[in-house]
Amino acid sequence: MLAVLLLPEFSELEAALLLEAARRLGLSAYTVAKGRKGTPALAGSVWTPTYAFPAAPPPRALLIPGARRPARMAQDPTYLDFLAAHWEGLEAVFLGYNAHLFLAEAGRLPSPVAAGAEVGEALRAQGYALLARPFARTGKVYGTAGGLALLSAFADWVGKKVAL
Structure with missing residues (x-):
């Protein structure tokens, strides 16, 4: 089961990409957020x-799409509690284009990690080692450059090519 964590002003492209990939592979997927009210996305939806x-079932995998100011959400105890409650049971955590900053602020980002250029520079300044690849897995965390690199990372995890 894939959970897609909707941070405020998340990337709907990244969320929709893995939701559709899961659907095509017959995997259960759901979206989850701090509350059940509408969550605004970057493109205006x-x-x-x-x-x-509190009601989310335990996921096997978690996607954190990129978002505006993701590190700020990791300062909210509610987000940290959700992450802590499910972390040990997760097989994979997929990071969208700048979701690395959320996981770094939460103290759960491994090093080395793959990230896009802009995010990579911010992580390097914080002391993280970077891998020059579109995606890479370190432990359970798939760092990606975001966008379509998420699809490749997801395909790596499921062990199947995902045709969209």
């Missing part, structure tokens, strides 16, 4: 999450 944190 508003998504109503399937679950609020």
Whole structure:
């Protein structure tokens, strides 16, 4: 089961990409956010999450799409509690274009990590080692450059090519 964590002003492209990939592979997927009210996305849409944190079933994998100011959300104890409650049971965590900053602020970003150029520079300044690849797995965390690199990372995890 794939959970897509909707941070405020998340990338709907990244969220939709893996939701569709999961659907095509017959995997269960859902969206989750702090509350059940609509969550605004970067391109102006508003998504109503399937679950609020307390009611979300335990996922096997978690996608954190890129978002505006993702590190700020990791300062909210509610987000940290959700992450802590599910972290040990997760097989994979997929990071969108700048979601690395959320996981770094939460103290759960491994090093080395793959990231896009702009995010990579911010991570390098924080002492993280970077891998020059579109995606790479370190432990359970798939760092990616975002966008279509998420699809490649997801295909790596499921062990199947994902045709969209």
